[in-house]
Amino acid sequence: MLLVAEPVLGVEERSAVMDVLESGWLTQGARVREFETAFAECHGVEDAVAVANCTAALHLMLKALGLGPGDEVLVPSLTFAATVNAVLYAGAVPVLVDVESLEAPLMSLEDAESKVTGRTRAVMLMHFAGHMAEKDLWRDFAHRHGIMLIEDAAHAVGGPGAGSYGEAAAFSFYGNKNMTTAEGGMVLMRDPSLLEQARQMRSHGITRSVQQRLVSRSPHYDVGMLGYNYRMDEIRAAIGIVQLSRLEDMAAQRARLVALYQEGLQDLCGQHEGLVVPKPRSGLSAHHIMPIVLPKQIDREDVIARLHDGGVQTTIHYPPVHMLSHYRAQYPSVRLPMTEEFAQRELTLPLHPKMEDSDALLVMELLETALEGILALA
Numbered sequence: 476m477l478l479v480a481e482p483v484l485g486v487e488e489r490s491a492v493m494d495v496l497e498s499g500w501l502t503q504g505a506r507v508r509e510f511e512t513a514f515a516e517c518h519g520v521e522d523a524v525a526v527a528n529c530t531a532a533l534h535l536m537l538k539a540l541g542l543g544p545g546d547e548v549l550v551p552s553l554t555f556a557a558t559v560n561a562v563l564y565a566g567a568v569p570v571l572v573d574v575e576s577l578e579a580p581l582m583s584l585e586d587a588e589s590k591v592t593g594r595t596r597a598v599m600l601m602h603f604a605g606h607m608a609e610k611d612l613w614r615d616f617a618h619r620h621g622i623m624l625i626e627d628a629a630h631a632v633g634g635p636g637a638g639s640y641g642e643a644a645a646f647s648f649y650g651n652k653n654m655t656t657a658e659g660g661m662v663l664m665r666d667p668s669l670l671e672q673a674r675q676m677r678s679h680g681i682t683r684s685v686q687q688r689l690v691s692r693s694p695h696y697d698v699g700m701l702g703y704n705y706r707m708d709e710i711r712a713a714i715g716i717v718q719l720s721r722l723e724d725m726a727a728q729r730a731r732l733v734a735l736y737q738e739g740l741q742d743l744c745g746q747h748e749g750l751v752v753p754k755p756r757s758g759l760s761a762h763h764i765m766p767i768v769l770p771k772q773i774d775r776e777d778v779i780a781r782l783h784d785g786g787v788q789t790t791i792h793y794p795p796v797h798m799l800s801h802y803r804a805q806y807p808s809v810r811l812p813m814t815e816e817f818a819q820r821e822l823t824l825p826l827h828p829k830m831e832d833s834d835a836l837l838v839m840e841l842l843e844t845a846l847e848g849i850l851a852l853a
């Protein structure tokens with residue numbers, strides 16, 4: 476079965492994990508620090524804070540930025556539930572914003588403009604599919620309204636400009652992301668003192684880590700703020716350090732496959748009206764996933780089944796957050812027509828660095844046959 480996503484793991488990761496086990500120190504320590512430094516360097520910043528997952532990273536950055544009850548945060552609904560949940564954890568109010576179009580399924584500037592109120596404190600961009608949001612446009616928007624610009628950069632590890640848009644960014648190393656530590660996340664913040672706050676909040680707000688106390692031979696510590704246990708461990712950090720060293724290669728493979736897909740699908744679009752292949756308006760991408768939009772009259776379940784029969788897994792990104800029952804109950808009146816249309820017709824094709832050109836060609840061949848088969852029946 477050709478999977479939608481698959482991590483690249485080799486002998487280097489295996490031996491890095493073994494080294495940790497043999498060292499006898501498993502919890503947050505020197506390797507976590509090394510991973511943070513390497514990740515920061517790779518994203519062109521001074522420092523970073525590694526955490527248990529991206530959801531924790533989102534929560535910490537919102538807390539460090541001082542967002543809380545009464546504050547509104549503009550967020551997309553075409554995202555993973557974690558984006559919205561983090562805002563709710565902080566006690567702030569998520570304001571769900573529509574996407575621009577089927578071709579450009581990132582947050583709509585126009586809809587965002589219409590949803591700014593006196594309580595809006597931040598806008599959280601999500602680089603859907605790895606398609607980088609238009610930086611200047613959103614910086615200008617945030618500046619004009621006097622609000623903070625933040626990134627859910629879960630789709631954009633290593634992406635051009637990722638983490639440099641505004642006040643803070645959160646990254647994910649979940650197993651299906653551009654690089655993985657199994658579970659893991661990272662926080663970047665423009666203000667070093669806020670990054671230090673996030674670092675303290677990562678471990679119960681404790682002023683000195685277990686390692687620092689060990690090194691200084693003093694057991695004393697204080698708790699300066701309400702914190703959480705959002706720590707990363709040495710095993711994950713060790714994997715992360717190796718994965719970072721592979722990131723450039725993996726990104727090149729992703730870019731090559733996306734170019735191949737774009738070329739092949741362009742021909743298919745010529746034959747099938749209503750078939751859409753989204754592209755980043757910014758022209759920049761981390762190539763995280765390969766979404767397409769099926770023609771309206773095509774039964775998506777049928778396409779999924781036909782590709783599955785051909786040995787190809789596909790998936791859907793995303794059921795919009797406002798359509799999921801928990802949020803639907805809380806926000807019954809939210810309607811986001813473009814998000815809903817996109818989500819009804821979207822199909823995610825396999826994209827990962829282990830794929831050969833022939834895999835992408837097979838996917839497109841099966842897709843073409845499926846579309847023709849379905850139309851012949853209609």
Ligand SMILES: *Cc1c(COP(=O)(O)O)cnc(C)c1O
Pocket residue numbers: 528529530531554555557558601627629630646647648649658659660
């Ligand atoms: C994966 C993902 C997250 C959550 O990441 P975790 O590391 O699993 O917590 C958040 N937002 C988006 C857009 C994601 O794709």
